[in-house]
Amino acid sequence: MITDTPLWLTALVVGITILLWALARLPEYLTALLFFAAAMLLQIAPASSVFSGFASSAFWLVLSGFVLGTAIRKVGLAQRWSNWLVVPLSQSWPRMVMGTILLTWLLALVMPSNMGRIALLMPVVLALGERAGIRPGSRGSIGLALAVGFGTFQLSASILPANVPNLVLSGAAESAWHLHLQWLPWWLLHMPVVGLAKGLLLSACIIFLFRAQPQPVNQRENLAPLSASEWRLMGLLALTLLLWMTDSLHGISAAWIGLAAACLCLLPRIGFLSGDDFTHGVNIRTCIYIAGILGVAALVVDSGLGRLIANLLLSILPLHETPSFHNFVLLNALVSLLNFVLTANGVPAMVTPMAQELANASGFPLLGVIMLQVFAYATPLLPYQASPVVVAMGLGNVPAKAGLQLCVTLFVLSMLLLLPLDYGWFLLLGYGG
Template sequence: MADWQKLIAVPAAVASLALLAWPPDAFTPEMTRAAALSVFALGLFAGGLFPEHVTAVLYFLIAMLFTVAPASVIFSGFHSAAFWLVFGGLVISVAVGETGLGARIAHAIAARLRPSYLTIIVGLAVMGLATTFLIPSGMGRIVVFVPLVMAVADRFGFVEGTRGRTGILITFSFCAIFPGFTILPANVPNVVLMGGIESQYGVHLSYAEYMLLHFPVLGFLKCVIIVTLVWLLYRETPRQHVVERQEDRSLPLPSKSLGNAERRLAAIVGAALLLWIFDFLHHISPGWIALGAAFLCLMPGAGVLPPAAFATKINFTPMFTTAGILGIAGLVAHSGIGEYLGQAMLEAADLSPGDQGKTLISLVATSVGVGLAATVVGIPAVMVPLAGGVSEATGMSLDVVLMTQAVAYSTVILPYQLPPLLVAAQVTGLGLAVTSRFCLLLAVITMVVLLPLDFLWWSMLGYLD
């Protein structure tokens, strides 16, 4: 991460010290400590002064040393369904790579693409979108599939440094990340939102309802816009079509038939996907479904992952990050800061019953601003505790207020707000400059075009009545 991004941590530290020195009159000592720690920790998460898991551990340490809140609040993230959803996603991600199922999917798509730039990017957009259902981890999708996409670009003659290659990598990376905001288990902000809503309001999000509400506009149409922008900005004529060349081993050719491990993994992921889709029938949390899928992948004798994979292949960093963010959300709610900030936000925005359009715009704008300061993962951490007060003051249903956060955190202004996008910028070799320009352009189009369409879709569904 660039040095200027790390400077975000400095004003956060100053703000936390200022809160300790000059707390608002309405703050109790407990609220002051909680507010200072929350601002400090979110600033570290946003600025990247330390690795995210180190920031999470530091948050836990400070909170317990200074008795900022009970341990059940500080460590609440560890027993949330969201935490175990991330764990399940990490295990599935490793299994997709280890069994060869990921390579098979990539090759199957590449072999069927005609040597037309539009066909290539549409195919890779479909592939990226498909992976959001297959792997419930944005980081996992990038790590598993980007190397395969780079090999596909090579096969079509798009060598490093060409505009065509840049467009191909942007297409897959963005289509593998952004539609995931509309599919409940697919990205960390979703599961943080889910965990916060469950713990603070007792509301269980439905996979199907969440997808119906967000996917058509912020998922599918956003993919269409990504493909259109890439075609307009980066299109080039493919130089060759060498998918069939046997001497080219940059993309390993899978065997013609599925291996036993691939079959078992496909069955496990397929069953998990069906359970996620039909959760409105069985009411099992997506987190426990993911945990069950992870167990089946890890179970000795299942033939999906070797026993050593748990210790050697799985990166547990995202789990600590998720637990830390959820702990901050719990701290904000427990301390009463949420209620105080909710009132301050309502007064500043002058929200009132009956002005639904203004309320929706204000909520999204406020959340987008929070995302710039605290990354998109911080949006539900900060905004979920405020939702109850906003709902009471405006007369808008709690569900609608909460769902505006998904609209906001799917509107990413710059890559530093979203760790998988940062990783994609590095793994693909695109760099932050190219990725930032495209990200900013997509954010502008999202706010100007997709947000009005999204709220129109909500209205058509009767969600805003």
């Protein structure tokens, strides 16, 4: 715990950093570098806290994802896989968008890493778009990239092991309250709204905001037989996917599995990428941005600023002692506000240990308070609050303005349309008291 630094100074640095990211007036990586410089010059935290993002598994999953995605594109697997999908998905823009979002959810059932799923899907989906006449950099291409990013992060919140914030929540619930959250009850509670309804709403937003007219493809290309490089890369990806799927058995983090696979892709002679490929394929800007986001979240927790903000918000929230939709909305608002400073990965680590206090103040059961966080942290207002969305924007060359437009639109519509549905489903399943 940091005790020798004025908390107002930490709050000032964090607040300015978040404001710069929200306004997008400076490049996101530059804001992250300014945060690092300010935090160290003002000595508001030790380097181990400020630069903790570079030591996190998320950072290395991002870097590994860029390498794997570049290899998939270079050897031709992206074009080959997209060739199989282009006929059913290219018949209309709604079908292409909804098909892409469905792919993100189906892959989440078997692959636990958000970053890994984005790395695998992004080159395939963008190649699919090009095959259907959607030019890189066009509104349609941007929409497809956002479908991969938002679908991967937001819909996977309905599946317990498929999302980092879910795992943080599960671990915090077990350590703080000895609650062992299970796959099926989680899925039954969150799938109808956070999965199905959110998927339909996301599809509608992308179809409307990023309109495109794909050219229907009725026949697949006759591609050459698989090359030796393609066979080797498929073998490596299959092994990587298998190890990702079985991480609960062997205990090796998905980040280190991804890093090992990336290293194999870069090795001379047996790999697939040269030094120039690495330089052009890895978006260092996004990697620095991710490290900055994680560093801010760690600083907020380590300094005690997060706990102070949470207690302050709790003291001013007009909660009633009987459970109601009013209380449900206010608790979701609390989580959404904390999402601004903690980001999605940090919110459940802060809120879950406070769940009993929130339950006492609102009348909801302890488990209900713990579980209602999911909707809020899976619905960010700004892209930086969800690092997988940021990674997808980097991989898909999505302008910050486009990502912000979709994020804000989806947030507003989710709160207006889906939050009441979520409350009704909570009551139906007995989580509302």
